Amino acid sequence: MAPPNPARTGVWVGIGAVIMSFAAYTSAMIVRQGTTPEWHHIALPPILYWNALVLVASSVTLELARQRIGGPFDRLGRTPAVQAAKSREWQFWYRITLVLSVGFLVGQFFAWRRLASEGVYLASSPSGSFFYVLTALHALHVLGGIGALLYALRCLHADDGPRSVNVLGAVAVYWHFMAALWVYLLVILALWI
Amino acid sequence: MDNVSASITELPPAAPHQHAAPDSFIRNYVFSLDHKVIGKQYLGLGLLAVCTGMFLSWIMRYHLAFPDKPVPLIGLIAPTFAAGGVITPEFYLQLMTMHGTIMVFFVLTTAPFAGFGNFVLPLQVGAEDMAFPRFNMMSFWVTFVAFAVLVAAFFVPDGPPLSGWTAYAPLSAVGKSSGPGEGLGQSLWVVSIAIFCIGQLLGSLNFIATTLDLRAKGMTLARMPYSTWAWFITSIIGLIAFSVLLPACVLLLLDRVAGTSFFIPAGLVVSDALQPHSGGSALLWQHLFWFFGHPEVYIAIVPGFGIISTILPAVCRKPHLGPRVLIACQLAIAGLSYMVWGHHMFLSGMSPMSATLFSVPTLIITIPAAIITLLWLGTIYGSKLRVNTAALFCLGFVSVFVTGGLSGFFLSQPSIDTYLHGTYFVVGHFHFVMGVAAMFGIFAGTYFWFPKMFGRMMNETLGKWHFALTFLGVYATFMPMHWLGLEGNVRRYSSFPSDYMHGSLALHRFITAAALFLGAAQLIFLVNLLWSRLRGPAAPDNPWDATSLEWSTTSPPPFDNFAGVHPVISHGPNEYGVASARGDYIMQTDPPSAAASSAVA
Numbered sequence: 189m190a191p192p193n194p195a196r197t198g199v200w201v202g203i204g205a206v207i208m209s210f211a212a213y214t215s216a217m218i219v220r221q222g223t224t225p226e227w228h229h230i231a232l233p234p235i236l237y238w239n240a241l242v243l244v245a246s247s248v249t250l251e252l253a254r255q256r257i258g259g260p261f262d263r264l265g266r267t268p269a270v271q272a273a274k275s276r277e278w279q280f281w282y283r284i285t286l287v288l289s290v291g292f293l294v295g296q297f298f299a300w301r302r303l304a305s306e307g308v309y310l311a312s313s314p315s316g317s318f319f320y321v322l323t324a325l326h327a328l329h330v331l332g333g334i335g336a337l338l339y340a341l342r343c344l345h346a347d348d349g350p351r352s353v354n355v356l357g358a359v360a361v362y363w364h365f366m367a368a369l370w371v372y373l374l375v376i377l378a379l380w381i
Numbered sequence: 382m383d384n385v386s387a388s389i390t391e392l393p394p395a396a397p398h399q400h401a402a403p404d405s406f407i408r409n410y411v412f413s414l415d416h417k418v419i420g421k422q423y424l425g426l427g428l429l430a431v432c433t434g435m436f437l438s439w440i441m442r443y444h445l446a447f448p449d450k451p452v453p454l455i456g457l458i459a460p461t462f463a464a465g466g467v468i469t470p471e472f473y474l475q476l477m478t479m480h481g482t483i484m485v486f487f488v489l490t491t492a493p494f495a496g497f498g499n500f501v502l503p504l505q506v507g508a509e510d511m512a513f514p515r516f517n518m519m520s521f522w523v524t525f526v527a528f529a530v531l532v533a534a535f536f537v538p539d540g541p542p543l544s545g546w547t548a549y550a551p552l553s554a555v556g557k558s559s560g561p562g563e564g565l566g567q568s569l570w571v572v573s574i575a576i577f578c579i580g581q582l583l584g585s586l587n588f589i590a591t592t593l594d595l596r597a598k599g600m601t602l603a604r605m606p607y608s609t610w611a612w613f614i615t616s617i618i619g620l621i622a623f624s625v626l627l628p629a630c631v632l633l634l635l636d637r638v639a640g641t642s643f644f645i646p647a648g649l650v651v652s653d654a655l656q657p658h659s660g661g662s663a664l665l666w667q668h669l670f671w672f673f674g675h676p677e678v679y680i681a682i683v684p685g686f687g688i689i690s691t692i693l694p695a696v697c698r699k700p701h702l703g704p705r706v707l708i709a710c711q712l713a714i715a716g717l718s719y720m721v722w723g724h725h726m727f728l729s730g731m732s733p734m735s736a737t738l739f740s741v742p743t744l745i746i747t748i749p750a751a752i753i754t755l756l757w758l759g760t761i762y763g764s765k766l767r768v769n770t771a772a773l774f775c776l777g778f779v780s781v782f783v784t785g786g787l788s789g790f791f792l793s794q795p796s797i798d799t800y801l802h803g804t805y806f807v808v809g810h811f812h813f814v815m816g817v818a819a820m821f822g823i824f825a826g827t828y829f830w831f832p833k834m835f836g837r838m839m840n841e842t843l844g845k846w847h848f849a850l851t852f853l854g855v856y857a858t859f860m861p862m863h864w865l866g867l868e869g870n871v872r873r874y875s876s877f878p879s880d881y882m883h884g885s886l887a888l889h890r891f892i893t894a895a896a897l898f899l900g901a902a903q904l905i906f907l908v909n910l911l912w913s914r915l916r917g918p919a920a921p922d923n924p925w926d927a928t929s930l931e932w933s934t935t936s937p938p939p940f941d942n943f944a945g946v947h948p949v950i951s952h953g954p955n956e957y958g959v960a961s962a963r964g965d966y967i968m969q970t971d972p973p974s975a976a977a978s979s980a981v982a
Contacts, residue, residue, distance in 0.1 A: 192594035194512035201589045201620065205582055208624035212672075216632065216665055220643060224660040311640035314660060321635070 195358035203365050206329060210369065213325070214376060217318045221380065228313050230381050233302040239295035240367075240374055243330075246288035247367045250337075250360055253281035257344070257353065282341060289334050289363075296327050315381045322373055326366075333359070333366050400514050402940050412522070414514035415940060419521050420500025421834060426525060427492030427823070433532070434483040435900055437476045444468040446886075446893035448876030462540050471561045473875030474543035478562075479534070481546030482570065485677065486577055487528050489819045493684035494619065495524070495584050497826045498612040500834060502588060504931035505609045507597025507948040509941045512590035516583045523580035531573035534566040542567035545873070547674065548574075550644030550666035551651070554636040558652045568637055575630035578623040585623070588616035597930070599950035604969065606929040606954040607701065610708050611687020614715050615680055621719070622676040629669035636661070664729060671722035678815050679718045682782075683711060685822025686753060689775045691954075692829050693757060695927040696772035697764035698965055699958040702756045710749035710756075717746040727795045728802050736795040743793035747786065754783060770844030771925075774825035777852050778818055784856075785814025788863060803873075806866020812859045824851070824906070831913065832920030836937045839917060843909040847902060854899030861888050861895075926966055929954050933970045 221227045256278035300320070308316045340359045343352040403409040413419060443452045451466030462472045503511055511517045534541035542562045544553040548570065557564035592613045596605070605613075632643040636658075644666045645658035694701045701707065723731060723739030731739075757779050766772060788810040791797045801807060824847075831839045870877070870885050877883060923932035930950070934943050948970050956967035963971070 194590045194594040197590045197594050201586050205620050205624040208621050209628045212625040212628040219665050223662040317641045
């Protein structure tokens with residue numbers, strides 16, 4: 189049994205809460221669709237699919253960075269030169285992750301602009317309402333994730349001991365969940381909205 | 382369980398404390414990271430909220446008893462809403478909405494769960510603090526802001542909302558045109574509840590992580606005190622429930638300010654004006670709200686279960702009957718609480734089939750609740766009860782919980798609920814089972830843990846008077862409401878001066894007198910709190926000869942709870958009525974040999 193790790197437990201519990209809230213939105217959407225005789229489907233902007241790739245890619249690069257940080261114990265006995273080289277490597281992948289994550293949000297912004305240019309606004313149709321609510325709330329959660337990535341980076345710079353590695357592990361779980369949540373939402377949006 | 386203790390021994394020794402000792406007034410008392418201070422802050426907020434909520438109920442009660450007379454002083458306090466002390470039906474509904482919202486959210490949720498849970502849970506599991514002290518601090522201050530936003534509704538031009546604590550759409554969704562307070566007041570209500578959800582989610586997260594990860598060496602799940610179990614279960618219920626209420630509030634707010642139509646149906650005419658909305662479902666709000674709302678009942682009452690189950694063995698001087706059954710029943714209640722929300726909506730046009738599907742689990746949930754009650758009675762049976770105030774409030778809890786639970790049998794059946802749902806029968810029911818029972822849990826907890834919180838004993842004579850008068854007042858106030866309901870006295874009406882309910886006026890006057898008497902009895906409690914805090918005799922570490930960990934440290938505990946010592950646990954919390962060096966109990970921190978020489982009495 190793994191030793192207790194409150195950061196990881198906390199993230200999983202938090203993910204439980206986020207899942208519940210998106211389940212609530214999803215069921216609200218299904219009920220709402222049932223009460224409307226005509227539910228206008230929206231043609232999703234293609235950029236949403238590219239955004240999904242960007243977010244999944246950021247998950248992969250985050251894992252590449254984490255592999256190069258490793259545990260605090262596997263660096264014991266390495267020479268400072270090897271450590272410095274590894275440090276450059278993880279920081280490279282970490283920066284890529286941050287760039288991709290911001291890129292995702294910018295991409296979502298373009299998707300909203302595209303729909304707005306087609307006359308789909310928050311209040312113009314029920315399907316549009318749910319589109320904006322679901323995507324905006326996901327973006328808000330991603331924004332929180334970027335904050336967490338920056339916080340983990342600060343911890344790693346200050347001290348790359350076990351605590352920082354734990355924090356990063358917890359943030360990574362959340363970040364992967366964000367990608368999974370977006371894939372789920374994309375399926376929901378493509379099928380229902 | 383051996384696996385758990387084995388893994389704990391492999392932990393790196395003595396991780397440093399999560400945060401430094403407070404070094405300023407602000408860090409010590411305002412933005413404190415210490416779970417003990419945060420617990421007291423929550424209890425303080427609960428006290429402020431309960432006084433506010435009770436004051437509002439007195440205005441309502443006075444008006445119900447004397448509908449033709451202006452309420453004294455109210456004209457001075459609220460000249461815009463109640464000019465000359467005259468209570469309009471709209472102002473009555475505004476008072477009722479605020480009374481319900483303040484009591485359910487800011488008293489029954491904050492005090493038994495966030496208040497006592499914060500103070501006691503880390504102590505009982507042997508932790509130095511919560512898992513995330515900063516989240517914990519945010520949790521309190523976010524909740525405080527939510528309270529401030531809610532109360533601010535009294536100070537906006539149209540006043541607070543009038544749509545009830547359940548804020549049923551479309552009344553709550555269409556805005557200003559649906560009545561006084563439905564403009565800015567209702568928006569403040571929605572924002573306040575959304576903020577409150579965030580605070581409670583942060584709190585639940587902390588409770589769960591602390592219980593799972595920060596238990597002291599040897600504190601297996603089976604050895605956790607019953608109150609810790611109850612707060613743990615409550616935090617799981619809360620995590621799920623508030624995660625659903627928050628989206629509901631977001632959607633309601635969008636309907637109000639952004640012109641969406643989630644809850645507002647097409648063709649709705651309010652105040653002679655066609656609403657510019659289409660196709661929303663008012664029932665959707667009810668489903669989302671009650672999916673939170675029914676578990677909320679258990680968020681209020683399950684901590685009470687835990688508090689009673691922790692105090693009863695200590696005052697009965699014998700082990701709690703069926704400890705594992707007790708916890709299993711609470712888990713069953715938590716699970717079932719998510720399958721019964723529709724019983725609040727029997728009158729919403731639900732099909733008889735759906736009504737039956739919600740009615741059956743509602744009846745089933747009474748089984749674990751009844752088992753828990755029988756376990757309490759079995760624990761009390763044949764014991765040499767130490768009759769102190771905490772013990773009396775435990776007995777009172779069992780009484781009011783059973784009284785309130787019995788009326789639940791009637792309401793859980795759609796055919797009977799159809800008649801009773803809109804009447805005072807329901808008001809009597811939920812005030813007993815949710816309101817008063819949870820309050821008795823709070824009182825029991827206060828008399829029990831006050832010595833640990835402040836290092837001083839409370840006055841027992843005042844405490845017993847407080848109990849006796851409160852018990853009397855509670856039954857005199859809420860019992861006759863069942864009779865009113867059976868007579869057909871509808872609820873949420875501001876007065877019954879000249880219609881078919883005129884005959885019930887005498888009973889309404891009796892209830893009002895009883896409510897004022899009940900309120901006056903609480904002054905004894907306030908005096909006792911204040912006097913004991915300042916002048917009470919010094920409390921020993923373990924005044925009740927109790928077994929759990931909080932009694933093994935000083936009263937009040939030091940900043941890091943156990944003065945740098947990491948407690949090692951060798952016993953469960955249920956070792957009462959055993960011969961040991963201490964007398965008739967073994968503390969959880971006593972060495973294992975203490976149990977070897979003991980004999981079960």
